[in-house]
Amino acid sequence: MAEFFSFLKLFVGCSTLLFLAMLILLALPQSKLRAVGLELTKYALAAGLFLLVPSPVDVVPDVVPGIGWLDDIGYLAAAIASVRSGLGERKKRLLYDEIELQNLRDLAGRN
Numbered sequence: 626m627a628e629f630f631s632f633l634k635l636f637v638g639c640s641t642l643l644f645l646a647m648l649i650l651l652a653l654p655q656s657k658l659r660a661v662g663l664e665l666t667k668y669a670l671a672a673g674l675f676l677l678v679p680s681p682v683d684v685v686p687d688v689v690p691g692i693g694w695l696d697d698i699g700y701l702a703a704a705i706a707s708v709r710s711g712l713g714e715r716k717k718r719l720l721y722d723e724i725e726l727q728n729l730r731d732l733a734g735r736n
Contacts, residue, residue, distance in 0.1 A: 633682065636673070636676070639673070640673060643666060643670065643673070647663070650662040650663050650666065651663075657718070660714065660718050661718070664711050664714050664715055664718070667708070667711035667714070668708065670704075670707050671704040671707040671708045674700045674703050674704035674707065675701075675704050677697075677700045678697050678700050683696055683697075684696040
């Protein structure tokens with residue numbers, strides 16, 4: 626049991642650091658650093674949610690089979706949504722980078 630509480634202490638500490646990093650990134654102006662940082666925090670959030678599924682800490686206890694799995698299903702759905710959002714942001718960022726690179730090539734070709 627002591628091992629679980631040491632794991633929980635580490636998990637809460639990492640979650641707090643992730644939350645603070647996300648707040649700092651949201652305060653930054655629109656930049657590539659902000660876009661990449663928010664994308665990485667979405668992946669870290671998904672990893673944390675996947676770790677909560679086998680964890681004995683539950684919002685709804687697993688006393689009644691089926692009903693006790695509702696929070697685990699919610700964790701998985703939120704993790705999948707977070708990964709999909711991160712992948713969408715990455716695709717958009719790469720597209721903008723490609724457009725910006727093409728514009729720079731066009732400007733260099735004119736001079």
